[in-house]
Amino acid sequence: LLHQGGYRSGNLGASASSTVVDLKIDGTVVQERAPPGLYHPFTDMPDGSLVYARHGSLDVDGDGSRDGDAVVRLAPDGATTEVFHCSDWLGETCGANTVSYNPDQGVFLYSLFTHNSILELDATTGELLRWYGQIPGGFAFDGAPFWYQHGGYYTEAGTLLTSTHRDEFDFELVVREYEIDVANERLVEIWSFGEGEGVPGKQMGEAHRLPGGNTLHNYGTHAVLREATPEGRVVWDVRWEAIEYAEYLDGHVIGRSAPIYTDLYAFAPPRP
DSSP: EEEEEEEETTTTTTTTEEEHHHHHTTTEEEEEHHHHHHTEEEEOTSSSEEEEEOHHHHHHHHSSSSSEEEEEEEOTOEEEEEEHHHHHHHOOOEEOOOOOOOTTTTTTEEEEETTEEEEEEETOOOOOOEEESSSSBBBEEEEEEEEEEEEEEETTTEEEEEEEEEEETTTEEEEEEEETTTTTTTEEEEEEEOSSSOOOOOOEEEEEEEEOEEEEOOGGGOOOEEETTOOOOOOEEEOOOOOOTTTTTSSSSOOOOOOOOOOOGGGGGOOO
């Protein structure tokens, strides 16, 4: 299934009636779900539920008050449960851009772009286990830190992979991979890709480790996809030749990029 997330109001976080539509590759709608207050990041769970980031400025309950940023689970029967209330923990707006589920560790990675940090949550209890980045009390960095990161995924080797601005004031997008030193509470940078190549991306972007060991990098608002080897050689490069958007109005954008390791035509209905 392919997923399409949207905002019925047309404005990011301005409506409690966002939708996620599951489509077959011919456009056939399988199901449409309405996660109350969906910001924009979400992930599917094995039981058919949807876990997503709720926008903190919305009055989801309809009681006239803001409900706060949170990670929420939408069950197949339509019931919602708060997994983690970020605004209560942080004491302010969180600003999430990714929620990823990591079944091997049984955790969610919850990326806060406005705070240059990634939180690890227990997927069952919602307990905050640790966090990485610029929020005080998190793991420190050995090597370059991430800034305005988008995405956050654990690889099969247990390393942390993310797409990030090269530094705090540079729009060049790079991939950084970190080994997690739990004993010393440090992120040790062990690999990077894209530094000095000048491919920008003001917003969004993602990095995924592919089964063969290469890395797929999505450049978000620069509308570029590239695959790189562990040595940093670009295998292929697809560009939509779009100018960076201005205030969400101009240019092409790549949102999520989720590799699907199967024959896509298996998801298509039978041909007449």
